[in-house]
Amino acid sequence: MKRLFKQFSPQDTFRWFEEHGVPLVIQEDQCIFPKAQDSKAIIDCFMNEARKYGIHIETGCRIEDLTELLNDFTDVVVTVGGLQHTSLHLPTPLTECVPSLFTFNIDDTRLHQLMGIVVENAATSIPGTKLKAEGPLLITHWGMSGPAILKLSSYAARHLAEKDYKSPLAVNWTGETNADKVREHIINIIESNAKTRLIDNVRPFGLNTRLWDYLLQKTGLDGKPLGDIGKKNVNRLVEVLTNDQYTISSRCQYKDEFVTCGGVPLDSIDKHTMESLHTPHLYFAGEVLDIDGITGGFNFQAAWTTADAAARGITRQVSA
Numbered sequence: 001m002k003r004l005f006k007q008f009s010p011q012d013t014f015r016w017f018e019e020h021g022v023p024l025v026i027q028e029d030q031c032i033f034p035k036a037q038d039s040k041a042i043i044d045c046f047m048n049e050a051r052k053y054g055i056h057i058e059t060g061c062r063i064e065d066l067t068e069l070l071n072d073f074t075d076v077v078v079t080v081g082g083l084q085h086t087s088l089h090l091p092t093p094l095t096e097c098v099p100s101l102f103t104f105n106i107d108d109t110r111l112h113q114l115m116g117i118v119v120e121n122a123a124t125s126i127p128g129t130k131l132k133a134e135g136p137l138l139i140t141h142w143g144m145s146g147p148a149i150l151k152l153s154s155y156a157a158r159h160l161a162e163k164d165y166k167s168p169l170a171v172n173w174t175g176e177t178n179a180d181k182v183r184e185h186i187i188n189i190i191e192s193n194a195k196t197r198l199i200d201n202v203r204p205f206g207l208n209t210r211l212w213d214y215l216l217q218k219t220g221l222d223g224k225p226l227g228d229i230g231k232k233n234v235n236r237l238v239e240v241l242t243n244d245q246y247t248i249s250s251r252c253q254y255k256d257e258f259v260t261c262g263g264v265p266l267d268s269i270d271k272h273t274m275e276s277l278h279t280p281h282l283y284f285a286g287e288v289l290d291i292d293g294i295t296g297g298f299n300f301q302a303a304w305t306t307a308d309a310a311a312r313g314i315t316r317q318v319s320a
Helices: 010-019 040-052 067-072 147-155 157-162 179-193 209-219 231-242 298-319
Strands: 024-026 032-034 076-078 095-100 104-106 118-125 132-139 143-145 167-172 244-251 259-263 282-284
Touching: 010 024, 010 298, 076 298, 095 147, 095 157, 118 147, 132 147, 143 147, 143 244, 147 157, 179 231, 209 231, 231 244, 282 298
Parallel strands: 076 282
Antiparallel strands: 024 032, 095 259, 104 143, 104 244, 118 132, 118 167, 132 143, 167 244
16 A cells, blocks of 8 residues: 555545635544535535536446456456445455454443443453454444444454454453552542542543442442552452453444455555556456555545555556
8 A cells, every 4th residue: 555655545535625625624633534524525526526427327237247347348457345245246355354443232221321432542442362452442332333343353354253252351441551550549539538528529640430430330330438448459349440351242333344355355456556466457456455454544545545556557458
């Protein structure tokens, strides 16, 4: 992708949309959206360009084999997205497809009651592996979602598929990676409020009150005066704040994943033009390739950049 970005980079994407009548805005989290805050602005832009150049869009057609298309057209570009749920036969070897960017189902009814709570700086990991991710975490009525979960599912896509989506999950609710600093913070709270307050009435690291109550119930410390929290209980609090344990029971429901890990392997295409090394005049772009990124627009950019490369490749052949 680095090589291809020299031809069509994220900056080129930004410039292209603005030049084609779609003003963009950069939000505080650095995500880029149409100024209209409506994805229809992007769709309308693409449709207008198609009409402008007389591009005919045929819908309601089923294609299972590309042989006929390759006989009827000079060049064919396949941009069908992920191959996990398609019956399309491709004349090229494929890397096994598994879901990526999905949420986690967790069988914990007390956790489900916290649905809607967002922790802005959470860290998630798969115990026993080096797989981890950080970012906002959203508690849902089925388990957990948000960037911290979606990114972890991307990094762990194949690992979780091998485990049939049943895996331990560790959550650090504090955003602080140093457990000693978390311990120091808890001790300072206790020493500052020991005479007057229950532990339920403090909110370390600005945690939501309902989430803090839930975590205290897990440790059995709810309702305790701060003055009665000894060293052993401090350790329990640090553990639940920095290494809270859950069990992933399954991934999100069928087809709810955002992208697919796997597809057309990169060693089977020309990395400059996206043309198949096995079938001349057959090109691939977008998620059909074995390219998948974390949440945040990376997969859109990969799709647009590889499509640009395919278009340039075809243009050079036609002009030769």
